[in-house]
Amino acid sequence: MITAEDIKHYIETSLPCELVKVEGDDGHHFNAVIVSAEFRDKSVIQQHQLVYTSLGDRMKQEIHALSMKTLTPEQWSENIQHD
Numbered sequence: 664m665i666t667a668e669d670i671k672h673y674i675e676t677s678l679p680c681e682l683v684k685v686e687g688d689d690g691h692h693f694n695a696v697i698v699s700a701e702f703r704d705k706s707v708i709q710q711h712q713l714v715y716t717s718l719g720d721r722m723k724q725e726i727h728a729l730s731m732k733t734l735t736p737e738q739w740s741e742n743i744q745h746d
Contacts (some may be wrong), residue, residue, distance in 0.1 A: 664690040665725040670718070671695075677717035683738050690709040691727040707733065 667685040670693055674683050680699045687693030695714075702710040709734035715722055722729070734742065 665721070666690070667693055670721075670726065672731070673719075674714060677698065678713060682739065693726065693729050695729060695731040696734070697731060698734050698736055700736055702733050702735045707720050 667687045668745040670687075671683050671685045671710070674680065674685075674695070674697060678697075678699055679701060680697060683691055684695065684696045686695075697714060699713075701713055711731060714729075714731060714733065718726065718729075
């Protein structure tokens with residue numbers, strides 16, 4: 664069974680990230696916050712595609728649902744300041 668830590672590791676090894684937080688404890692449904700400079704000048708769909716690419720076939724086989732929030736470092740910094 665795949666864990667949140669496994670997903671975090673897969674994303675971090677395939678996509679340069681400043682922050683990756685993944686939660687989920689049922690082995691199938693996960694929530695993630697991913698901060699990467701690679702997301703600059705990309706639409707949300709393109710950002711999510713980068714994450715899906717980093718997970719490869721695991722999205723089809725092991726991970727049944729992944730809800731994610733993707734942010735650039737600048738957006739993350741703004742988000743922290745407003746929280």
